[in-house]
Structure formats: C-alpha cells, structure tokens
Amino acid sequence: KNDTIGFIGLGQMGFRMANNLYTKSNFSLVIHDINKSSIEKFTSLHSTTISQKPIYHAKSPAEVARKASVIITMLPSSPHVKDVYLGKDGLIEGLDNQSFFIDSSTIDQSVSKDVAQKVIDKGARQIDAPVSGGVVGAEAATLTFMVGASTEADFLKSKPYLTYMGKNIVHCGGLGTGQIAKICNNMLLAISMIGVSEAMNLGIKLGIDPKLLADILNTSSGRCWSSDTYNPCPGIMPNVPSSKDYEGGFGNTLIAKDLRLAVNAANDVQATIILGAITQQIYNALSKSPDYEKKDFSSIYKWLNERSGN
Numbered sequence: 001k002n003d004t005i006g007f008i009g010l011g012q013m014g015f016r017m018a019n020n021l022y023t024k025s026n027f028s029l030v031i032h033d034i035n036k037s038s039i040e041k042f043t044s045l046h047s048t049t050i051s052q053k054p055i056y057h058a059k060s061p062a063e064v065a066r067k068a069s070v071i072i073t074m075l076p077s078s079p080h081v082k083d084v085y086l087g088k089d090g091l092i093e094g095l096d097n098q099s100f101f102i103d104s105s106t107i108d109q110s111v112s113k114d115v116a117q118k119v120i121d122k123g124a125r126q127i128d129a130p131v132s133g134g135v136v137g138a139e140a141a142t143l144t145f146m147v148g149a150s151t152e153a154d155f156l157k158s159k160p161y162l163t164y165m166g167k168n169i170v171h172c173g174g175l176g177t178g179q180i181a182k183i184c185n186n187m188l189l190a191i192s193m194i195g196v197s198e199a200m201n202l203g204i205k206l207g208i209d210p211k212l213l214a215d216i217l218n219t220s221s222g223r224c225w226s227s228d229t230y231n232p233c234p235g236i237m238p239n240v241p242s243s244k245d246y247e248g249g250f251g252n253t254l255i256a257k258d259l260r261l262a263v264n265a266a267n268d269v270q271a272t273i274i275l276g277a278i279t280q281q282i283y284n285a286l287s288k289s290p291d292y293e294k295k296d297f298s299s300i301y302k303w304l305n306e307r308s309g310n
C-alpha cells in the first residue's frame, strides 16, 4: 500500500499531474475516474513502458483507499468532491488510520473544511491543496500548490508528493486556507484578463499595432500575467489559447465557478468586491453561451471585440 499512490480525476489537470507523479517517482498508481476513456488513455500511454510499477484501475474511490494510503483528488467542483469522499463507495468507506488525502480541486472552502473534518473524525488525515499554473504548469510540473493543512506535520508529509507535480508548495494555514488563496488569486486573474482585453481591444481600434501595444504594456505599469504570459489578443504570442481559437487552457465554465466561489465567500464575510462581482457576471454569461462555454477564459477578448463597432 505504501508503494502506491491513488489518483482520482484524470481530467485536463489530473491527467498531466498523475503522469508526472508516475513517471518521476518510484510509486505505482491506482487510478479512478468516471470517464473510462481517461483511464484507457492513461494506461495505454504507459502500456509500452518497461516498468516494474503497475497502474491499477480501481472501480470506486473506496477501492482506491483500500489500495493506497496517499490519495490525490483533482475533481471539477464541490458536489464531485463530496460524492468522491462521502458518497456511496466513497473514499471514506475504504480509509484507515494511515490514509492521507490531498484534495487539489478548487472548491468552496466551507465544503472543503467540512469534508476534511469528516475524514479526520474517521481517523485519517486530509489537506486542501488547490493549484495555480493551468494545464501548462500541470504538464511541466511547475504548479503552485496552496496548502491548507491543520498541522505542520500534514503539510510536511504532503510536500514530497506535491514536489513531483509542482514547483512552489506553500503552507497557507489551517484547513480551507489553500482554497482562500486560490479564489483570491483567480478573482484577480479574471479581473486582469478583462482589463488587458479591454486595453488591447481599445488600442487596436484606435489604430496602434497590436504587437507594439503588447510590448509597451509588458514593459510598462500595466504589465501582468494576462498581458505578458497569456495575452488574450490572437497572434501576439504563440502557443497560448488566443492564438489557437481559444481552444484548451482554462475554460470559461471553470473561471465562472471560481468567481462564484469568490462572490459567495465575499458575501459570507461581507467583504466589498465590486470588480470581482461584475467579472463574475461577465464570465457567468460566457459560460452559458454556446459559442463560449468551452473556450478558454481569454476569449473575453473576442467577446468584447464582437461587441465593438468597426
């Protein structure tokens, strides 16, 4: 059991994270996903590898917990996490007092704390460790993990495992604090993405060369990640979603979810957020539009452009 790590949720992020974990460590894997094609893709990717490390396919989260002590989950949102941990054949049904769960999904921090507490009450340990860095960071194992752990020992225990998948591993505080850091970051990211899109769209409409404008922004005080690493205007940077018709990357549905988490959390503690709330409405609209729901969140540039005059 100690030679094996469990991984549940082999989606855009989880697939790449599990792949790094498997190829860079000496651990065997036990994997589970409700989407059978992800499992098949993962196992066939490694079917030709000459390795002493098996990859087991577990039929349920409970089976994962029976086969591995350390288990990482990377699921879309709060209901999926509740289901995988506490539902029928969930992790809670297979755990023992050696079980150590790392939930890297971005979810509601109160759900995160609640699920972790139920696991801890059963004698196992759990931390939240949502990530920043997107699919590029997941692929390159350069993710930032924001860890909410109730003890320093839990944080230190998680570090060697997370190091296979990430570059920066930060202890943010007690349970749920990883989620707090994550939603604050993503609210700011979404606001800055709209800001860069508006600035680029305005400048281009006024007649400045797009690349020149991007260069100026990136060496001036408007510079930010959305402008210098993930520019939303097509043709400025290669290999970012804006230059690939906004395919891949971080979808509008996911950023809308993170913004909803931020707005709900702000309401809970009566923190005033103005741009965050407007940004949430914009991404909510994009996530419900058939043309945009599957596109990367930088497609806000295209959306603004379509609403601008010629």
Ligand code: NAD
Binding pocket: 008, 009, 010, 011, 012, 013, 014, 032, 033, 034, 035, 038, 074, 075, 076, 077, 080, 083, 084, 104, 105, 106, 107, 131, 132, 133, 134, 135, 249, 250, 251, 254
């Ligand atoms: P995804 O939808 O691509 O993957 C989720 C995976 O979970 C899918 O393979 C799905 O089949 C599986 N799943 C869903 N319900 C399940 C269940 N009950 N049992 C087993 N498997 C189940 O999502 P993603 O893009 O990989 O994101 C995962 C999490 O990471 C989300 O919380 C997201 O907000 C966060 N995140 C995503 C990015 C990004 O760029 N995509 C960046 C940072 C954080």
